[in-house]
Amino acid sequence: MEKGLNWRSLLLLLSLSALFAFLSPDHEIMLHVFLSNQEEAEEPFTAKHKLDIYVDGKLLSSPGLGAEGGTKHYAVAAEFLDALDKDFWAGETLRCETIPYAGRDYLCIEDFCTAQGISLYREADDSKLWCTSAAGDWEVPQGYRVPVLMYHGVGENLRPGAELVVTTESLDAQLNLLRERGYTPIWFEDLKHVDQIEKPILLTFDDGYLDNYTELFPLLQKYRIKATLFIVSGYLDSPHNVNREQILEMQASGLVSIQCHTQYHLDLDTLSAEQQEEELCWSKVELLKLTNKEPYVIAYPRGRQNEETLTICRKDYRFGVKMGGPAYVTGDDPLLIHRIGIYRSTTPEEFAARFP
Ligand SMILES: [Zn+2]
Numbered sequence: 001m002e003k004g005l006n007w008r009s010l011l012l013l014l015s016l017s018a019l020f021a022f023l024s025p026d027h028e029i030m031l032h033v034f035l036s037n038q039e040e041a042e043e044p045f046t047a048k049h050k051l052d053i054y055v056d057g058k059l060l061s062s063p064g065l066g067a068e069g070g071t072k073h074y075a076v077a078a079e080f081l082d083a084l085d086k087d088f089w090a091g092e093t094l095r096c097e098t099i100p101y102a103g104r105d106y107l108c109i110e111d112f113c114t115a116q117g118i119s120l121y122r123e124a125d126d127s128k129l130w131c132t133s134a135a136g137d138w139e140v141p142q143g144y145r146v147p148v149l150m151y152h153g154v155g156e157n158l159r160p161g162a163e164l165v166v167t168t169e170s171l172d173a174q175l176n177l178l179r180e181r182g183y184t185p186i187w188f189e190d191l192k193h194v195d196q197i198e199k200p201i202l203l204t205f206d207d208g209y210l211d212n213y214t215e216l217f218p219l220l221q222k223y224r225i226k227a228t229l230f231i232v233s234g235y236l237d238s239p240h241n242v243n244r245e246q247i248l249e250m251q252a253s254g255l256v257s258i259q260c261h262t263q264y265h266l267d268l269d270t271l272s273a274e275q276q277e278e279e280l281c282w283s284k285v286e287l288l289k290l291t292n293k294e295p296y297v298i299a300y301p302r303g304r305q306n307e308e309t310l311t312i313c314r315k316d317y318r319f320g321v322k323m324g325g326p327a328y329v330t331g332d333d334p335l336l337i338h339r340i341g342i343y344r345s346t347t348p349e350e351f352a353a354r355f356p
Pocket of ligand 1: 206207261265301302
């Protein structure tokens with residue numbers, strides 16, 4: 001009798017959890033986290049100092065704690081895990097050891113991020129620490145064809161050169177066509193799940209022209225389409241380019257990923273290794289501090305790079321994009337990704353034939 005009851009309870013529990021999983025709108029992006037508690041710790045926190053912790057762009061409400069020596073930092077585990085980008089970690093099981101301290105469970109940021117391949121960037125004075133999933137060490141399923149489109153300006157300001165500025169009407173029609181034909185515009189970090197995405201495509205816009213905010217952004221909102229903007233950090237205060245506020249507004253929409261296009265848009269292959277390092281790294285840090293997310297994609301100005309560029313980028317970036325060429329196939333060198341240029345002279349017929 002008792003045995004039968006246990007079976008029934010078990011069945012009821014199973015069907016209830018299946019029902020909850022089905023009813024939950026987030027069930028596809030549920031993050032499974034296993035917590036395993038350690039004993040109450042005193043040592044790691046005895047000489048603590050406090051610092052701001054950003055996880056995937058979000059500032060944790062409780063400050064992080066730094067241990068003496070500065071090599072390890074601790075965050076409130078529940079807040080940290082909650083701030084992780086759920087789309088990025090969709091379907092993953094993360095294991096996390098927590099340490100009880102002063103009535104709360106903490107995790108060691110360095111240990112957790114190293115184990116999960118999350119990128120860490122620490123301010124030199126140890127006052128801030130950024131943890132960015134997308135910029136970390138993650139695998140791309142291989143052999144998937146992903147066209148990467150290259151745009152620049154949008155609208156009627158032809159300052160960059162008429163060919164580089166598509167009309168707003170053309171772009172509207174192109175986005176509409178991609179949507180109608182079942183393409184899914186993604187960000188580079190979505191390549192993590194490329195095997196589950198229907199007709200993935202990457203839309204990229206170079207140089208950060210002001211019309212990316214005034215013309216492009218409303219279209220992205222109209223179609224709920226994702227795009228990547230390559231920003232030249234040294235142009236941020238130029239009246240012809242998007243400013244800091246506009247970048248943050250576009251990022252907050254969940255439609256725009258902000259990535260690097262160096263500091264001053266110089267031809268990298270004409271610079272010394274030292275100058276290249278400055279162009280590539282300073283711009284990355286400036287954008288990181290603005291967006292609180294570490295950029296992990298570089299667009300080489302005018303597509304130009306050399307061996308030294310690639311050596312620097314292999315340690316600082318996950319992806320690098322050039323100009324011209326065929327569609328990217330995942331597994332090909334991620335630092336030499338070709339892009340399909342879309343220009344003012346690209347006709348609707350040409351565009352439609354390219355993206356069947
Ligand atoms: Zn450019």
